[in-house]
Amino acid sequence: MAQVRLQGLQKVYGSFRAVDNLTLTVEDGEFFALLGSSGSGKTTALRCTAGLEQPTAGQIFIGDQNVTHLPPYERPCGMMFQSYALFPHLSVFDNVAYGLRAQRYRDGGLLDKAAVLGGFINRRLFPADESVRKRVLEALRLVELENQADKSPTQLSGGMQQRVALARALVTEPKVLLLDEPLSNLDRKLRVSMRATIRKLQQSLRITAIYVTHDQEEALSMADRIAIMDRGKVVQLGTPAEIYDRPASAFVADFIGAENILPGRVVSAENGYTLLEVGSLRIRATAKIGATRIRAVIRPQAIRLARADAPMQASNVFDGTVRYGAYLGATARYEVNVGDHLFIVDVPDPRPGALMAPGERIKLGFDADSVILVEDA
Numbered sequence: 001m002a003q004v005r006l007q008g009l010q011k012v013y014g015s016f017r018a019v020d021n022l023t024l025t026v027e028d029g030e031f032f033a034l035l036g037s038s039g040s041g042k043t044t045a046l047r048c049t050a051g052l053e054q055p056t057a058g059q060i061f062i063g064d065q066n067v068t069h070l071p072p073y074e075r076p077c078g079m080m081f082q083s084y085a086l087f088p089h090l091s092v093f094d095n096v097a098y099g100l101r102a103q104r105y106r107d108g109g110l111l112d113k114a115a116v117l118g119g120f121i122n123r124r125l126f127p128a129d130e131s132v133r134k135r136v137l138e139a140l141r142l143v144e145l146e147n148q149a150d151k152s153p154t155q156l157s158g159g160m161q162q163r164v165a166l167a168r169a170l171v172t173e174p175k176v177l178l179l180d181e182p183l184s185n186l187d188r189k190l191r192v193s194m195r196a197t198i199r200k201l202q203q204s205l206r207i208t209a210i211y212v213t214h215d216q217e218e219a220l221s222m223a224d225r226i227a228i229m230d231r232g233k234v235v236q237l238g239t240p241a242e243i244y245d246r247p248a249s250a251f252v253a254d255f256i257g258a259e260n261i262l263p264g265r266v267v268s269a270e271n272g273y274t275l276l277e278v279g280s281l282r283i284r285a286t287a288k289i290g291a292t293r294i295r296a297v298i299r300p301q302a303i304r305l306a307r308a309d310a311p312m313q314a315s316n317v318f319d320g321t322v323r324y325g326a327y328l329g330a331t332a333r334y335e336v337n338v339g340d341h342l343f344i345v346d347v348p349d350p351r352p353g354a355l356m357a358p359g360e361r362i363k364l365g366f367d368a369d370s371v372i373l374v375e376d377a
Helices: 042-050 092-107 110-121 130-142 158-170 188-205 216-222 240-245 250-255
Strands: 004-013 016-026 031-035 057-062 077-080 176-180 208-213 225-230 233-238 260-270 273-278 281-285 293-298 304-307 316-327 331-338 341-348 361-366 372-375
Touching: 004 042, 016 042, 016 233, 031 042, 031 188, 031 216, 042 077, 042 176, 042 208, 077 158, 092 130, 092 158, 130 158, 158 176, 158 188, 188 208, 188 216, 208 216, 216 240, 225 240, 225 250, 233 240, 233 250, 250 260, 250 293, 250 372, 260 281, 260 341, 273 293, 281 316, 304 341, 331 361
Parallel strands: 031 208, 031 225, 077 176, 176 208
Antiparallel strands: 004 016, 004 057, 225 233, 260 273, 260 293, 273 281, 293 372, 304 361, 316 331, 316 361, 331 341
């Protein structure tokens, strides 16, 4: 394991600042996610850590070692790429063994170099030594692919290929595992399965991991801490719960999946509530905020719906009209017009065929403690 520190990291391409004075510390054994949209700087920061990009300024430390100017092969890192990056002409075994053989070629004498090159030409004439064989098979066992060692990567499914890439990243026993959107090419079911595989392996091996993704669900479900990036900077750093429950800005709230973000202002504080004026609506919140101009954030799953003639108990209750409804299995998603606002609402466990119809008059409610307040930028 090793701590990773980025100090004042910058990467500039012409007039574009991809990474802007980034300072971060990833602790020993931590699973750390860099979360952001395309162009936010997350992948560039990861590639600088791996040595695949040279920073314009700043320093990178892994443990106590300054690795800023070291080539990739001298850094104690394993990397998993979005595109798998497997060699189609090599077997699964040889793909996983590649890093070990590269190390032997780098560090060995003429006979070692000849053996490594010969192994790529004909594995039967130049078989892997027992230590390499043992480590490769152990890595394949970790990802449950030990019986696929002699196959070509092209004979495997996308999920299996990604597990081969994971085994290759782990076989050299790196201090730091770097993962660049490794699941984006998989279907949803495989993504969920691979998320669990990667997280369980990282925990069992107690390896420091930095995971780049644009998928907030991936980051929330896997990471110990998350750094949300925008325009080369970290705009919020915290645990998944801190970021989800207390977004620092409307940008973070929107990125993390809060679809009801309503501009308004604080009118008064009374009876333990903050009273908000949000367009034509008056909303009660228990949250406190120093600013007057605010945005009220209400998550879709925090909102309840009821028929117009049904009772509803909530701190905030409004009359509304259903604009659209869709059955999604575990939830139903509605768009509801309330005054001059459109609310997105997720209702759990809907009954198939019993959706509220477009144009139907309904009641919409949510509790005061479900309203998150952020300052209006």
